[in-house]
Amino acid sequence: xxxxxxxxxxxxxxxxxxxxxxxxxxxxxxxxxxxxxxxxxxxxxxxxxxxxxxxxxxxxxxxxxxxxxxxxxxxxxxxxxxxxxxxxxxxxxxxxxxxxxxxxxxxxxxxxxxxxxxx
Numbered sequence: 407x408x409x410x411x412x413x414x415x416x417x418x419x420x421x422x423x424x425x426x427x428x429x430x431x432x433x434x435x436x437x438x439x440x441x442x443x444x445x446x447x448x449x450x451x452x453x454x455x456x457x458x459x460x461x462x463x464x465x466x467x468x469x470x471x472x473x474x475x476x477x478x479x480x481x482x483x484x485x486x487x488x489x490x491x492x493x494x495x496x497x498x499x500x501x502x503x504x505x506x507x508x509x510x511x512x513x514x515x516x517x518x519x520x521x522x523x524x525x
Contacts, residue, residue, distance in 0.1 A: 436498055441491065443494070447478055449476060450516065469506050470506065477514070492512055
């Protein structure tokens with residue numbers, strides 16, 4: 407990231423000129439919308455969590471690492487669900503930004519009940 411907090415993708419090592427810049431808030435939004443499209447998970451937003459976001463993204467030289475904190479639908483296979491979320495987040499970030507995503511870590515912080523009538 408640049409000193410002002412923006413993610414900078416350079417021209418492949420040919421110089422210091424940036425082809426484009428993507429703010430960290432855009433990366434956060436892509437992760438949030440990706441998670442929102444998966445009905446078996448929700449972002450963990452319960453209570454104050456000082457210094458920690460639902461999704462933490464670190465970019466170094468065009469390679470990204472993501473940590474996302476989620477609640478899972480009660481009864482889901484958590485290892486399978488974690489893999490599905492990892493693939494979803496990594497593929498959308500890569501497709502939308504050109505960022506190479508080295509890893510996505512999914513932290514399940516809790517569960518939530520199924521919708522009424524689906525229990």
